[in-house]
Amino acid sequence: xxxxxxxxxxxxxxxxxxxxxxxxxxxxxxxxxxxxxxxxxxxxxxxxxxxxxxxxxxxxxxxxxxxxxxxxxxxxxxxxxxxxxxxxxxxxxxxxxxxxxxxxxxxxxxxxxxxxxxxxxxxxxxxxxxxxxxxxxxxxxxxxxxxxxxxxxxxxxxxxxxxxxxxxxxxxxxxxxxxxxxxxxxxxxxxxxxxxxxxxxxxxxxxxxxxxxxx
Amino acid sequence: xxxxxxxxxxxxxxxxxxxxxxxxxxxxxxxxxxxxxxxxxxxxxxxxxxxxxxxxxxxxxxxxxxxxxxxxxxxxxxxxxxxxxxxxxxxxxxxxxxxxxxxxxxxxxxxxxxxxxxxxxxxxxxxxxxxxxxxxxxxxxxxxxxxxxxxxxxxxxxxxxxxxxxxxxxxxxxxxxxxxxxxxxxxxxxxxxxxxxxxxxxxxxxxxxxxxxxx
DNA sequence: ACGTGTGAACCGATTCACAGCA
DNA sequence: TGCTGTGAATCGGTTCACACGT
Numbered sequence: 001x002x003x004x005x006x007x008x009x010x011x012x013x014x015x016x017x018x019x020x021x022x023x024x025x026x027x028x029x030x031x032x033x034x035x036x037x038x039x040x041x042x043x044x045x046x047x048x049x050x051x052x053x054x055x056x057x058x059x060x061x062x063x064x065x066x067x068x069x070x071x072x073x074x075x076x077x078x079x080x081x082x083x084x085x086x087x088x089x090x091x092x093x094x095x096x097x098x099x100x101x102x103x104x105x106x107x108x109x110x111x112x113x114x115x116x117x118x119x120x121x122x123x124x125x126x127x128x129x130x131x132x133x134x135x136x137x138x139x140x141x142x143x144x145x146x147x148x149x150x151x152x153x154x155x156x157x158x159x160x161x162x163x164x165x166x167x168x169x170x171x172x173x174x175x176x177x178x179x180x181x182x183x184x185x186x187x188x189x190x191x192x193x194x195x196x197x198x199x200x201x202x203x204x205x206x207x208x209x210x211x212x213x214x215x
Numbered sequence: 216x217x218x219x220x221x222x223x224x225x226x227x228x229x230x231x232x233x234x235x236x237x238x239x240x241x242x243x244x245x246x247x248x249x250x251x252x253x254x255x256x257x258x259x260x261x262x263x264x265x266x267x268x269x270x271x272x273x274x275x276x277x278x279x280x281x282x283x284x285x286x287x288x289x290x291x292x293x294x295x296x297x298x299x300x301x302x303x304x305x306x307x308x309x310x311x312x313x314x315x316x317x318x319x320x321x322x323x324x325x326x327x328x329x330x331x332x333x334x335x336x337x338x339x340x341x342x343x344x345x346x347x348x349x350x351x352x353x354x355x356x357x358x359x360x361x362x363x364x365x366x367x368x369x370x371x372x373x374x375x376x377x378x379x380x381x382x383x384x385x386x387x388x389x390x391x392x393x394x395x396x397x398x399x400x401x402x403x404x405x406x407x408x409x410x411x412x413x414x415x416x417x418x419x420x421x422x423x424x425x426x427x428x429x430x
Numbered sequence: 431a432c433g434t435g436t437g438a439a440c441c442g443a444t445t446c447a448c449a450g451c452a
Numbered sequence: 453t454g455c456t457g458t459g460a461a462t463c464g465g466t467t468c469a470c471a472c473g474t
Contacts, residue, residue, distance in 0.1 A: 014443055015422075022421040026400065040455070048402045049411075052455090053445065060457055068451040068456045084425075091424040100319035107315050110377075110400045110417040116424065154427050155420065162325075178430065179423035181416070185241065185325045187263045195426050196264075197419050201396070202325040204412050205370065206237040207230075208394035209306040209331065210299075211410050212369050215393065229465055255433070267433090268467065275435055283434045283473045432474090439468070446461070452454090 017058045018085075023048060024055070025081040026113055032074050040071040090115045092153045094177070096168050097160035098123040098138055101183055105157060106134045118157070120147055141168075148175035155179045162186045169196075232273045233300075238263060239270070240296040241328055247289050255286040305330045307368045309392075311383050312375035313338040313353055316398060320372060321349045333372070335362055356383075363390035370394045377401045384411075 027047050031039055041052035048055075059065050065080050066072040082088060093111075095102055095118050106118055122141045123129060129140045139147060148156075156177045160168050165184035172180060179195040182188055185203070188196050242262050246254060256267035263270075274280050280295050281287040297303060308326075310317055310333050321333055337356045338344060344355045354362060363371070371392045375383050380399035387395060394410040397403055400418070403411050 012442090016443070018425050019418055019422045021425075022418040023402070023415075026418075042455085046404075049404075051445070053457095054443095056455090056457060057444080064457065066456055069454045070452065071455070085421060086425060086428045091420075093420065100322050101316075104315035104319040105416065108416065111420065113400075114417055114421040114424070116417065116420050155423055157420075179427040181420055181423060187238070189261075189264075193430070195423055195430075197423055199414060199416065199419065200238075201320065201323065201414065202329055202331065203234055203237040203241075204414065205306075205308065205326065205331050205372075205396055206300060206329040207234045208370055208396060208410055208412055209329070210233050210236075210301060212394040213301045215408070215410075227464090231465070257433085266467075268435095269465095271433090271435060272466080279435065281434055284432045285474070286433070433472105434474100435472075436470090437468105438470105439466105441466075442464095444461105444463075446459105448458090448460100450455105450457080452456100 013061045017061060020048075020050070020054075020058055021081055021085055022114060024058075025078060025085065025087075028074050028078045028081070029113065032078065036074060038071050038073055039077075041066070043071075085114070087115050090117050091155060092117055092119045092151060093155045093157060094118070094120045094122065094144075094148055094153045094172075095157040095159060096122045096141065096144070096172070097158065097164075098125070098128055098133065099159060099161075102157075102159035103133060105159065106136060120151065120153070144171060145175055148172070148177065153177070155181070157181045157183070158188075159183045228276045232276060235263070235265070235269075235273055236296055236300055237329060239273075240293060240300065240302075243289050243293045243296070244328065247293065252289055253286050254289055254292075256281070259287075300329070302330050305332050306370060307332055307334045307366060308370045308372060309333070309335045309337065309359075309363055309368045309387075310372040310374060311337045311356065311359070311387070312373065312379075313340075313343055313348065314374060314376075317372075317374035318348060320374065321351060335366065335368065359386060360390055363387070363392065368392070370396070372396045372398070373403075374398045 027044055041055045045052050045055050062084055065077050093116055098121050121136045121138045122144050123138050124141050128138045131138055156172050158165055158168055158180060162184045165186050166188055169180060169188045169190055173190055173194055182196055182198050185200050242259055256270045260267050260270050277299055280292050308331055313336050336351045336353045337359050338353050339356050343353045346353050371387050373380055373383055373395060377399045380401050381403055384403045384405055388405055388409055397411055397413050400415050
């Protein structure tokens with residue numbers, strides 16, 4: 001149960017803060033690459049639609065990371081954020097459903113920044129099983145319950161058609177998956193300790209369409 | 216400026232409510248297909264991770280749509296929701312960037328429910344321009360500023376690499392696009408009247424990875 | 431009696447206003 | 453002085469508790 005001081009801080013951390021920490025880290029990496037050494041809260045938030053106060057408050061949940069009157073050292077801040085987010089360890093991810101969307105995600109370059117690695121892929125299509133895409137061998141879904149626990153994978157992406165998503169999700173839970181990124185347009189009914197994030201592209205677009213027409 | 220009574224209601228409607236309305240409609244369509252005529256708030260929310268009160272409050276922004284002590288007629292409720300969301304008109308959408316993710320979206324079946332229609336596609340790759348995918352002819356990005364206003368398109372999806380997203384977004388604004396669904400992992404800096412929704416798959420996964428490891 | 435509809439209380443997250451330190 | 457760090461005020465949204473209509 002030993003933890004470092006920062007993780008012991010008792011104040012509850014808003015979910016939205018966590019999501020922004022990864023955005024901060026991505027920007028810091030780009031700024032570093034561009035040769036920058038230091039940055040102000042007002043500079044970093046130019047790349048985000050938030051205020052400098054928001055940024056500073058987000059960091060304040062984890063302690064002080066800047067110099068008053070000066071700003072933030074990019075290396076120091078980046079490594080703090082990497083520690084908070086746990087990026088020192090690669091996160092292994094499974095993906096279920098290698099259709100068009102699934103294979104787009106297999107090839108998605110943006111996971112690299114965060115050391116997120118899709119390391120196994122499953123499908124039911126006999127034409128795909130056994131083939132290797134993007135360096136990942138596609139396995140039969142029936143092997144999921146063996147492979148996922150064996151590789152100690154805790155996070156999965158669901159890109160199967162809506163009608164199979166619930167069933168797949170339950171199977172994933174039985175494999176001891178703790179977090180699911182769900183692209184199927186259904187809400188999953190799972191034990192409440194399982195973390196689910198839905199990416200519902202149609203409803204996002206529909207919401208935009210509504211708001212555009214009302215303005 | 217004439218509008219029907221429901222749209223005139225002055226109470227401000229939460230953004231999250233709008234997003235849920237489309238989820239309700241999708242479920243109602245499925246229930247209708249399954250032969251159901253009526254539904255209770257407690258039934259519909261079994262398919263969503265929200266409470267019946269949330270559902271009823273969402274509807275209450277637009278007026279009363281159920282019968283007290285009885286529940287909701289599915290046809291009536293569906294057509295109310297379709298009216299609110301403006302689904303009687305097809306929404307035309309442009310997509311910019313026909314890489315793996317862009318072509319997955321071109322083929323995505325889930326837009327049909329909401330009469331969202333991707334009706335033009337743009338890319339810079341000479342190997343793709345002029346080809347027809349999923350019934351849509353891929354055009355050169357240089358034609359964007361002509362085609363989008365001509366077709367009176369107000370919503371666009373950005374699936375270009377991060378480094379081009381800002382430039383493309385600005386060009387879209389000059390085409391009188393009002394809403395953007397952005398899949399590039401950067402925040403777009405645009406006039407505040409332009410509606411932007413970001414879908415950042417890496418940061419969603421990173422957030423899950425954080426939360427999984429902290430539990 | 432039963433399920434809807436809704437103001438009031440509550441909660442989480444953002445914004446404000448300013449204290450603190452280089 | 454300038455920018456960070458942070459309690460206090462505020463805001464948007466959810467949950468509660470109950471009045472209402474059938």
